[in-house]
Amino acid sequence: MAGKNAAASILKTLLKPSSTPQSAAGKTLTQTVLSLLKANRLQKAVSILFASPESVPYSLYAHLFQLCSSSHAIVEARKVESHLVSFSPTPPIFLLNRAIECYGKCGNLNDARELFDEMPERDGGSWNAMLSAYTQNGFAGKAVELFLEMNSARVLGNEITYASVLGSSAGELELGLSRQIHGLIVKRGFCGNVILESSLVDVYGKCMVMSDARRMFDEIENKNAVSWNVIVRRYLEAGDEKESIVMFFKMLREDNCPLNFTFANALLACSLLSSLKEGMQIHGVVIKMDFVGDEVVLGSLIDMYVKCGKLEDACRIFYQPGKRDMISWTSIVSGYATNGRIREARELFNDMPERNVISWNAMLAGYTHSLQWEEALSFFNLMQETTKDIDHVTLGLLLNVCAGLPDVEMGKQVHGFIYRHGYSINVFVSNALLDMYCKCGNLRCARVWFYQMSGWRDKVSWNALLTSYARCGQSEQAMTFFSKMQWETTPSKFTFGTLLAACANMFALKQGKQIHCFMIRNGYEMDIVVRGALVDMYTKCNCLDYAIRVFKESSSWDVILCNSIIFGCCCNGRGKDALELFSLMKKEGIKPDHITFHGILLACICECHIKLGLQYFDLMSNEYGIIPQLEHYVCMIELYCQNGCMEELENFVKRIPFDPTVSLLTKIFRFCRKQGHTKLGEWAAKKLSKLDPSVQFQV
């Protein structure tokens, strides 16, 4: 803004003395053009000007360039420039600068540069115009290059120059250059300029040097709303959400009014941390400072409540009378979709007044999240029929569908589409593709693709490959890949989850302990999944005490973690502890699954609890709606056989709703022979010889 005002005042002073006396025809032309402009007919005005070999006042050219800029009229801009250079023998520099600015605003960088290069004389404004043409069009590298050229040409920039090049050096993550520019700013005495100072905070933040960003921020004497917004945003993007929120509240304490986007950034920090308390406090501030009519703020509030798991609160804001934009709609649809409330999500989706590709993706993600692959596929087909808009997220989700079905042939078709449309180098898409090959069990394709990704793969790619090796039992291979991985990237908690599982399968206590130690030493987060893997590794390696310790230190438990420790107890003859864990689960509100009951039945075998075993067996279907599977029947038969319960066994065998397997029948047969129970033994032998006629069974 400061630049525009300065330019306007220069224009005013220059305009009168440099205007040449006009011919009568020139005056008429000027009047015609001006009246057409008044009638909003830019195109007509310019074509009349273009056809007339008369010069008009510089002020009119300036006005025309401005109008061309605001209406992105490239053709008209060219005509105006052409007229200017044809009928003014020496057009003033400021007007040519205007032309460059105009080309820049129209995104016409080639014309801008051509004019810049051909100018007989340039001033600082010419450089600034060219610089902002590059920065505004996202050519940060070009802008930085031009700034360096400017310095070699010994042209001293002004504040506008620095503001615009700082934006670009941040975009290019040019930390070294940014520091040099910072030095120049200090040297030229522009330190008190809050725009430059805030830009410096922005640059350091974007280059992830938050300590420098903060130091710069603290040095700003007259911080404005933008300065505060920058520091809140930078902490957020640097992954320090806590400090982001701290700064937001500091801003309020120092009596500053946030921008709507500052609210949005602070609320986003709350979402990422799932810190509902702070989010609600900010909600209070929103009401107090009267931002309730701002759709950006409302959208962010809705999303915060959704991400903190408070769907009902999000809805309350959503259904309040007032503005509801597409982003709020999408947030709320996504909220229902990711909470597994697909039907409600779909109803809302159908009610949306307008949708973009993100709304479609949010709904599609709902289907994939709740593993509804067929529904996801038909929704994708609907999406294709309705909109031509597909992006990398859609493709990632579609690949998840291929992996979930699993349908490697469809996956390959998607692969072809990705290849043809240049999505391959998108790391999300290419990881989803890798994951698809892994989950479809096509390790060969997975590996080929993994090697093709070598230019842009990341730790997610490594984790996906490691997991697929571990899943198909190639634990040693997974460990080898882990060593290779460290040459390229650092492991994450996801890596360790997989590796610990591989150690558990190999009973590799030493390596498992090494990984555990590594995680502690390097401050890795021990989330519930990692703890689950650790518990399983320690129980399989016969270190139940370690397993119990890891389990107890966990701040929360899930069904997998509990199952691991229950099995661990059973394997170590501590069935009583396993049964106690089951009551703990009930107390904690963790819903047991069929694996839990398998463990519980094993515990009953351990403790010879015959009656209790049957009680749990019945509880499974009566109370939890879990249909007993083969392993549960095996456990019950084992329980009866081991304890010599002939009658119970006979009654129980009648309840088996499927044809008993060979191993089940063999167990019954052997037990009956030992106990001299001919009737049931004969029944088992008969069934067995039917399954395998070559074997004879003697009762």
Next chain:
DNA sequence: GCGTTTCCGA
């Protein structure tokens, strides 16, 4: 300011 990837149990 809205949507997408990788990890634990039988």
